[in-house]
Amino acid sequence: MFPMERIHSSQYYTFFQSKTEKCFYIDFGQKVVGFRFCELLSLRQKIWAINIETHFDGANIHGFEILSLCNKEHFFILNTLEVLDLKDLLSGAFYILGIGTQDSVLATKA
Amino acid sequence: MKDIARQQMSMKVESMDMLNAQIQMEGRASASYLAMASWCDQRGYTRSAEFLYRQSAEEREHMMKIFKFVNDCGGNALSPEIKNIEHDFTSLEEIFETALAQEIEVTRSINNIIAFARKNNDFGVENFLQWFVSEQLEEEKNMRDILDLFELMGSEGVALKLIDERIPVE
Ligand SMILES: [Fe+2]
Numbered sequence: 001m002f003p004m005e006r007i008h009s010s011q012y013y014t015f016f017q018s019k020t021e022k023c024f025y026i027d028f029g030q031k032v033v034g035f036r037f038c039e040l041l042s043l044r045q046k047i048w049a050i051n052i053e054t055h056f057d058g059a060n061i062h063g064f065e066i067l068s069l070c071n072k073e074h075f076f077i078l079n080t081l082e083v084l085d086l087k088d089l090l091s092g093a094f095y096i097l098g099i100g101t102q103d104s105v106l107a108t109k110a
Numbered sequence: 111m112k113d114i115a116r117q118q119m120s121m122k123v124e125s126m127d128m129l130n131a132q133i134q135m136e137g138r139a140s141a142s143y144l145a146m147a148s149w150c151d152q153r154g155y156t157r158s159a160e161f162l163y164r165q166s167a168e169e170r171e172h173m174m175k176i177f178k179f180v181n182d183c184g185g186n187a188l189s190p191e192i193k194n195i196e197h198d199f200t201s202l203e204e205i206f207e208t209a210l211a212q213e214i215e216v217t218r219s220i221n222n223i224i225a226f227a228r229k230n231n232d233f234g235v236e237n238f239l240q241w242f243v244s245e246q247l248e249e250e251k252n253m254r255d256i257l258d259l260f261e262l263m264g265s266e267g268v269a270l271k272l273i274d275e276r277i278p279v280e
Contacts, residue, residue: 022114037118041186044123045130094123097115101124101230 007096010089012082017097026089028076039070044090047083055080119184125235126185128223133176135219137190139212140169145197146205155202155270157277164280165209172242179238202273203257203265210253217246252278 004016004025016025024035035043046067054060063080078086094100119126147162173190180187199205220242227235259276263269 017114019114037115038186045186099115099119099123101122
């Protein structure tokens, strides 16, 4: 396997970076997906765009979100808890990577 | 050192989020001015229409300025989705009142991003937005000057024609 450095873990997921490859990995449990930086930003934007309230107000009764990653190379179906956990993972990882603020780390914990 | 991400992007991701929201807001302002221009154009307020067409173009320039900045900093600028633009207005005066209100909203939003950037030592973002601070003062003043005309000349009948003739166009 590549020389990966563990950056951050949430309850379900783990975030790695590889300095030699200049890319990032997320271990989703069933598979590990590699991300270029722009793909990582795009993942974050997709997760942030999810309106989690729809999982509770009846608009999205099953509480599933379909996520396509890395220009449609991967598809994931996430439930409410997984969406929140992925948000948590990314907030923490971006903060540790030096391009996120502590505010958003605290916000996802609240 | 965990610096690969930092090498790729020279602003905070949360600043990027706020700038993307600002892109959306400028895009919306552009579309909104276009709707106002159309209203004026159809009613023969030709200088008002011309003024508003130009405002619309300027708002698009603002949008593009932020769009480029986000991408130049290594961020991911998102093309805005714009829906529900108001096309109905009761009067020429309402158009300019709406315009002023819209500009005040934009000013507030810019100030909010600057406050955030300053708090989080995102000085590149703060510095970039300084231009918008002066621009917003100018925009608010322009709208206030036009609203003063209604105050001076009234908002009915022939006054509207006289006001339209005094709308500044380049
Ligand atoms: Fe603007």
